[in-house]
Amino acid sequence: xxxxxxxxxxxxxxxxxxxxxxxxxxxxxxxxxxxxxxxxxxxxxxxxxxxxxxxxxxxxxxxxxxxxxxxxxxxxxxxxxxxxxxxxxxxxxxxxxxxxxxxxxxxxxxxxxxxxxxxxxx
Numbered sequence: 008x009x010x011x012x013x014x015x016x017x018x019x020x021x022x023x024x025x026x027x028x029x030x031x032x033x034x035x036x037x038x039x040x041x042x043x044x045x046x047x048x049x050x051x052x053x054x055x056x057x058x059x060x061x062x063x064x065x066x067x068x069x070x071x072x073x074x075x076x077x078x079x080x081x082x083x084x085x086x087x088x089x090x091x092x093x094x095x096x097x098x099x100x101x102x103x104x105x106x107x108x109x110x111x112x113x114x115x116x117x118x119x120x121x122x123x124x125x126x127x128x129x
Contacts (some may be wrong), residue, residue, distance in 0.1 A: 038119045039119070042120040042123030046120055056072065059126075072129065081107070096117045
């Protein structure tokens, strides 16, 4: 009986190791609360559905729900903090022909907005 209990415990522990242990990416020096306010101010929801942002729920761009879990930005750019900040600052420079316009963000604005986007995990 002890062998069965030990085996059952080992199996449970192994399976627990396979659980989703999602940890949101962190943006050094980013302020997610300020980023949320900036996303509202720049009216990003005119084109995107963005959890936590009130107002229009645009459909011209993709929904940003669960953005923090995505592997890619704009379908081909690895979703990493430095890349996301570059994307937010100047989308056409990273993906010529994109419909997402440059909004004239400062480096800190992009950093804070990225920090907020990485909180979107559902």
